Amino acid sequence: MSSPARTDLGRALCIITGASRGFGRTVAREMSRLLKPGSALVLTARSVDELRALQAELAESEAGRAGLLVECVVADLSEADGLESIVKASKVAFSEDMDHVLLVNNAASLGDVSRYAKSFTDMAEVDSYLSVNVSSSLCLTASVLQAFPQRPGQLRTVVNISSLCALQPFRSWVLYCTGKAARDMMFRVLAEEEPDVRVLNYAPGPLDTAMQTVARSRTADPDVRKSFSDMFAQGQLLTCEASCSKLMKLLLEDGYTTGAHIDVYDV
Amino acid sequence: MLDVTNPRTLGRSICIITGASRGFGRALAHEVSRWLQPGSVLLLVARSETLLQELKGELWSFIVDQQSAVHCVAADLSTREGLDETVRVARQEAVTEMDRVLLINNAASLGNLSNFATFTGIDEVNSYLSFNVSSALVLTAGILQAFPRVPLQQRSVVNVSSTFALRPLPSWVLYCTAKAAREMMFRVLAEEQPHVKVLSYSPGPMDTDMQRDILRLTGVKNHLLPCQESAEKLVKLLLDDDFVSGTHLDFFELKKLTSRDDTTM
Numbered sequence: 291m292s293s294p295a296r297t298d299l300g301r302a303l304c305i306i307t308g309a310s311r312g313f314g315r316t317v318a319r320e321m322s323r324l325l326k327p328g329s330a331l332v333l334t335a336r337s338v339d340e341l342r343a344l345q346a347e348l349a350e351s352e353a354g355r356a357g358l359l360v361e362c363v364v365a366d367l368s369e370a371d372g373l374e375s376i377v378k379a380s381k382v383a384f385s386e387d388m389d390h391v392l393l394v395n396n397a398a399s400l401g402d403v404s405r406y407a408k409s410f411t412d413m414a415e416v417d418s419y420l421s422v423n424v425s426s427s428l429c430l431t432a433s434v435l436q437a438f439p440q441r442p443g444q445l446r447t448v449v450n451i452s453s454l455c456a457l458q459p460f461r462s463w464v465l466y467c468t469g470k471a472a473r474d475m476m477f478r479v480l481a482e483e484e485p486d487v488r489v490l491n492y493a494p495g496p497l498d499t500a501m502q503t504v505a506r507s508r509t510a511d512p513d514v515r516k517s518f519s520d521m522f523a524q525g526q527l528l529t530c531e532a533s534c535s536k537l538m539k540l541l542l543e544d545g546y547t548t549g550a551h552i553d554v555y556d557v
Numbered sequence: 558m559l560d561v562t563n564p565r566t567l568g569r570s571i572c573i574i575t576g577a578s579r580g581f582g583r584a585l586a587h588e589v590s591r592w593l594q595p596g597s598v599l600l601l602v603a604r605s606e607t608l609l610q611e612l613k614g615e616l617w618s619f620i621v622d623q624q625s626a627v628h629c630v631a632a633d634l635s636t637r638e639g640l641d642e643t644v645r646v647a648r649q650e651a652v653t654e655m656d657r658v659l660l661i662n663n664a665a666s667l668g669n670l671s672n673f674a675t676f677t678g679i680d681e682v683n684s685y686l687s688f689n690v691s692s693a694l695v696l697t698a699g700i701l702q703a704f705p706r707v708p709l710q711q712r713s714v715v716n717v718s719s720t721f722a723l724r725p726l727p728s729w730v731l732y733c734t735a736k737a738a739r740e741m742m743f744r745v746l747a748e749e750q751p752h753v754k755v756l757s758y759s760p761g762p763m764d765t766d767m768q769r770d771i772l773r774l775t776g777v778k779n780h781l782l783p784c785q786e787s788a789e790k791l792v793k794l795l796l797d798d799d800f801v802s803g804t805h806l807d808f809f810e811l812k813k814l815t816s817r818d819d820t821t822m
Binding site for chain 1: 636637640672673674675676677678679680682683686687690691692694695697698699701702722724725726727728729730733734735736737738739740741742744745746747748749750803
């Protein structure tokens with residue numbers, strides 16, 4: 291039943307959130323190498339400088355010079371007008387001969403890991419966290435699916451950058467675990483509802499990023515903090531590139547069960 | 558102090574139930590009151606003052622015969638004011654030392670049952686998550702802070718959950734997402750607080766307004782349990798106290814376990 295793995299992701303419109311740093315930036319770079327000429331990358335984040343630098347880098351790359359369009363949208367995903375501006379830019383970047391629309395929901399925040407669940411008595415803090423980490427990925431995905439409805443010969447793929455924390459509770463990480471568990475379920479519902487959309491919950495593993503630095507320095511729980519600093523000290527953190535190549539492999543092979551949670555170590 | 562001659566009791570306790578005015582919450586208020594010892598406090602929270610007072614009226618024998626108190630807190634738990642008021646009343650009402658603090662996070666809403674792709678408006682999603690997720694965390698945190706660990710006092714927190722915390726259902730993205738979020742939230746709490754007993758209880762489909770809405774909106778008619786039956790099962794779980802903190806238990810699982818017990822004993 292399995293056809294040979296593709297070597298590219300088609301002539302695609304690819305939208306990546308949280309693209310300015312860390313894993314998102316690596317996804318943008320790796321993705322650009324796998325898109326056919328005539329594709330478009332729509333990169334979004336809040337930080338204009340880093341986004342522009344990435345845009346310039348990609349424009350100068352082999353893919354860029356071969357005709358990959360790279361658009362930047364500086365936006366706050368938890369703001370209605372932020373979401374609108376991403377969809378608008380995506381519609382402009384889209385062309386009728388594209389055969390793939392791919393959304394990578396990568397943007398996320400850790401939340402305050404220096405505190406335990408019983409300290410979260412501020413409604414505004416919890417609401418804000420859920421808005422950025424849960425609501426915004428639902429609304430962006432819904433908006434993209436509406437803007438680019440199912441068409442014959444066109445594939446739609448939605449990736450959720452998940453975590454082990456979606457499956458397993460970690461002390462002093464209530465917001466992050468809650469948000470990731472919520473997102474996994476959200477995208478499982480999408481997978482059930484829309485059999486024509488390929489949905490992947492990808493857990494990239496412990497990455498050597500700014501988020502990880504915060505995790506090992508600020509985590510309140512001593513055991514959880516120690517496990518992160520041990521991983522760092524023992525060189526067990528993954529590079530974004532190593533994890534991203536697993537994600538790309540999954541996307542190229544396109545053999546995963548839609549809605550599945552797949553961890554980097556499963557690949 | 559706990560009556561050791563009759564261990565099957567919830568003791569002299571403060572029990573807080575949200576969404577207490579109707580449905581499962583209301584049935585829980587009745588069921589819990591049957592197992593509380595004199596000098597207990599039942600704190601009933603919902604938006605409707607009228608319905609709460611009516612419920613309080615139904616609990617007159619608990620108040621009079623059991624020399625216990627019922628306090629109605631008409632509060633919108635999606636607001637900080639509503640949450641603060643609930644915690645304030647709880648703190649104020651439990652002046653004598655209680656055997657147990659029991660918080661039942663029951664208040665919830667169905668949300669818009671609609672295709673995933675229709676949820677483009679962030680305000681609607683934020684509002685839903687605020688009431689169904691944030692408020693449960695904030696209230697639980699407030700209550701645990703108001704009742705810090707005291708020797709010989711048991712603190713229990715219940716998350717009224719759903720089978721759809723664990724498995725997805727098309728058109729139910731808001732509900733499933735919030736229930737899955739709460740499930741994890743309470744698992745983290747259980748990990749962090751070895752001295753708080755945490756239970757996620759899935760009550761099964763019951764004869765409530767929520768199920769009437771589901772029928773109206775989806776045409777799906779479930780075989781419905783009487784709320785009281787599910788409430789009895791939850792209270793039995795709390796009395797037996799035989800579960801691992803943070804676990805998810807389902808009404809239907811427990812039913813199977815009890816039948817098995819009957820045949821082996």
